[in-house]
């Protein structure tokens with residue numbers, strides 16, 4: 001485990017993360033294992049949100065989502081082998097879940113989006129058991145949203161409510177959800193359903209996924225203001241180490 005600006009990030013690669021999640025699913029205990037996929041924005045949010053930082057510390061797994069996390073790890077002299085992005089982790093869990101009969105629940109995004117994402121996942125991973133879908137706008141029917149998850153007896157719950165809401169929400173309801181693993185996956189359902197296009201491979205390889213996202217949705221520009229501040233803070237931490 002390493003710390004970027006005091007925030008925990010685990011060094012497991014994709015395969016190790018999947019194996020760990022497989023072990024959590026196989027466990028008989030009824031304690032929910034929370035998985036956080038953290039990007040620079042999340043690291044920055046945790047600077048001003050002590051509760052989020054504690055949730056990340058208490059999580060069962062914190063994966064490095066985002067090239068900015070890998071960049072920071074290198075700056076700090078503790079390089080991380082591989083990026084474990086939320087959407088790729090989701091797809092890999094579904095691939096393994098289809099083979100092993102895991103029960104999957106999709107919670108989040110605007111009405112109808114999780115259903116389309118579920119359909120796409122089932123086409124891609126035949127036999128995948130999706131035991132429930134719900135949108136992420138349930139503030140006026142929270143009890144019902146929680147009991148639907150509980151009754152579905154899912155092995156893995158994907159919560160696509162955006163960070164940090166999904167992390168707080170999963171943590172606050174961890175004893176009521178009745179599932180084994182819960183993974184916060186941000187805007188992944190929008191990508192799976194085709195509402196948002198993920199950066200093409202070349203952009204990803206050039207580490208320009210952030211620029212793609214900014215150009216596709218310029219309203220997000222405010223979010224990028226934190227990046228130079230994050231980079232300066234990481235460089236400062238690197239000098240102090």
Ligand code: UDP
Pocket residue numbers: 108109110135136137160161162163165185186187188189190
């Ligand atoms: N969302 C939701 N409920 C809310 C607020 C947001 O389900 O109350 C969804 C929103 O529709 C979107 C996702 O959460 O699908 C957030 O996506 P974004 O790309 O902003 O999240 P990030 O990946 O940056 O955490």
